[in-house]
Amino acid sequence: xxxxxxxxxxxxxADAERSIVRIVAAARSCLGRDPDAxxxxxxxxxxxxxMTLYGHFPNRAxxxxxxxxxxxxxxxxxxxxxxxxxxxxxxxxxLLGSSWSLVxxxxxxxxxxxxxxxxxxxxxxxxxxxxxxxxxVRRGQDDGVFRTDLPVTWLVSAVHYLLNGAAEEQRAGRLDxxxxxxxxxxxxxxxxxxxxxxxxxxx
Amino acid sequence: xxxxxxxxxxxxxADAERSIVRIVAAARSCLGRDPDAxxxxxxxxxxxxxMTLYGHFPNRAxxxxxxxxxxxxxxxxxxxxxxxxxxxxxxxxxLLGSSWSLVxxxxxxxxxxxxxxxxxxxxxxxxxxxxxxxxxVRRGQDDGVFRTDLPVTWLVSAVHYLLNGAAEEQRAGRLDxxxxxxxxxxxxxxxxxxxxxxxxxxx
DNA sequence: GCTAACTCGTATATTCCGGTACGAGTTAAA
DNA sequence: TTTAACTCGTACCGGAATATACGAGTTAGC
Numbered sequence: 001x002x003x004x005x006x007x008x009x010x011x012x013x014a015d016a017e018r019s020i021v022r023i024v025a026a027a028r029s030c031l032g033r034d035p036d037a038x039x040x041x042x043x044x045x046x047x048x049x050x051m052t053l054y055g056h057f058p059n060r061a062x063x064x065x066x067x068x069x070x071x072x073x074x075x076x077x078x079x080x081x082x083x084x085x086x087x088x089x090x091x092x093x094x095l096l097g098s099s100w101s102l103v104x105x106x107x108x109x110x111x112x113x114x115x116x117x118x119x120x121x122x123x124x125x126x127x128x129x130x131x132x133x134x135x136x137v138r139r140g141q142d143d144g145v146f147r148t149d150l151p152v153t154w155l156v157s158a159v160h161y162l163l164n165g166a167a168e169e170q171r172a173g174r175l176d177x178x179x180x181x182x183x184x185x186x187x188x189x190x191x192x193x194x195x196x197x198x199x200x201x202x203x
Numbered sequence: 204x205x206x207x208x209x210x211x212x213x214x215x216x217a218d219a220e221r222s223i224v225r226i227v228a229a230a231r232s233c234l235g236r237d238p239d240a241x242x243x244x245x246x247x248x249x250x251x252x253x254m255t256l257y258g259h260f261p262n263r264a265x266x267x268x269x270x271x272x273x274x275x276x277x278x279x280x281x282x283x284x285x286x287x288x289x290x291x292x293x294x295x296x297x298l299l300g301s302s303w304s305l306v307x308x309x310x311x312x313x314x315x316x317x318x319x320x321x322x323x324x325x326x327x328x329x330x331x332x333x334x335x336x337x338x339x340v341r342r343g344q345d346d347g348v349f350r351t352d353l354p355v356t357w358l359v360s361a362v363h364y365l366l367n368g369a370a371e372e373q374r375a376g377r378l379d380x381x382x383x384x385x386x387x388x389x390x391x392x393x394x395x396x397x398x399x400x401x402x403x404x405x406x
Numbered sequence: 407g408c409t410a411a412c413t414c415g416t417a418t419a420t421t422c423c424g425g426t427a428c429g430a431g432t433t434a435a436a
Numbered sequence: 437t438t439t440a441a442c443t444c445g446t447a448c449c450g451g452a453a454t455a456t457a458c459g460a461g462t463t464a465g466c
Contacts, residue, residue: 013412
């Protein structure tokens with residue numbers, strides 16, 4: 001229910017539309033690098049005056065919300081192209097392959113949003129990709145290839161934390177970007193696949 | 204090389220000693236809840252004036268460093284009591300059992316430190332527990348019960364992210380504190396134990 | 407070409423927080 | 437008991453960042 005830019009139908013001049021697009025893009029890029037980039041930084045990166053920015057976004061919170069929403073929308077779009085049929089484990093590999101780059105790009109953005117957005121707002125924002133993953137997990141469970149001894153919500157969260165953690169490692173230079181995707185999928189897979197039955201060490 | 208409180212040998216009056224202890228404890232508690240608690244909050248929580256605090260810690264950074272160092276020292280102490288012998292998987296369970304509560308308490312503290320401390324400083328601070336875990340992982344690998352297809356540094360990091368993630372889930376009320384420890388160990392175990400050999404779905 | 411929408415600089419207010427200055431009162435310890 | 441260490445309030449400075457005020461110039465769209 002934001003009053004400014006969340007109206008796609010609202011009549012606006014073409015240049016204003018262009019400005020908004022550039023601002024949101026700049027916000028994604030800047031916040032993707034530094035979670036607490038300043039409004040000024042973003043405006044500069046967008047090639048626009050700070051005042052122009054304020055003309056479209058009443059405050060910082062609504063700006064990062066718009067940026068995050070845009071990133072999620074774009075991400076969900078790419079993800080929707082992934083074929084989730086067939087063996088759930090292979091589908092997982094495909095889904096992660098597409099997800100990884102997206103997460104790596106906007107991990108810091110999410111962190112930025114975390115400090116500004118009203119908590120629950122965040123969850124609704126990335127409910128879509130989370131649900132996509134949850135569905136895949138459930139199907140894998142039904143097919144008997146994914147573990148059922150842990151709650152689905154936790155499994156999805158765990159995947160989320162592993163992805164974001166890997167993004168951080170990569171940004172810190174402790175994880176070679178070339179290996180990253182493979183490492184992530186291998187790790188996540190072993191979280192979802194049921195533990196080897198005979199390998200139990202204790203009760 | 205800090206000049207204020209990092210001298211255990213320095214002659215100080217008993218009440219000063221007491222103040223410092225209370226301040227550090229308050230810092231751990233406050234920052235453990237809110238990563239950007241203000242200096243004033245901490246002073247109040249310690250039942251001490253802000254000026255007293257500044258009398259012992261020249262600036263915020265050194266305060267959080269002291270708090271983190273104290274938390275790590277205490278943690279490392281408890282962890283050193285854990286028997287890491289025997290089957291590596293059982294040792295892992297024991298180690299996680301002791302680690303979990305510690306992590307859950309000071310997850311936010313670490314986040315606070317992340318934004319203030321000079322990057323590398325952080326790593327040296329919790330080098331001890333990380334090394335402890337790394338050693339266990341390596342031994343498990345040598346014994347053939349832990350996977351060897353991923354770099355040890357990543358495995359340790361992954362465990363770290365899972366622990367902190369679980370702490371966050373618990374704090375958000377999405378993970379029952381009663382189940383948490385079990386869930387965490389089950390998840391971590393499946394990350395470290397080699398993937399079931401026959402279960403591979405694709406190349 | 408007229409008008410409203412848009413751009414955008416500068417200047418300023420505000421808020422918050424960290425850190426300093428000063429100084430008086432209090433207490434531990436020789 | 438004397439002294440130095442410690443406590444601690446109040447007030448202030450400074451920086452950084454968000455947000456507002458004003459007003460002049462520019463441009464899209466009818």
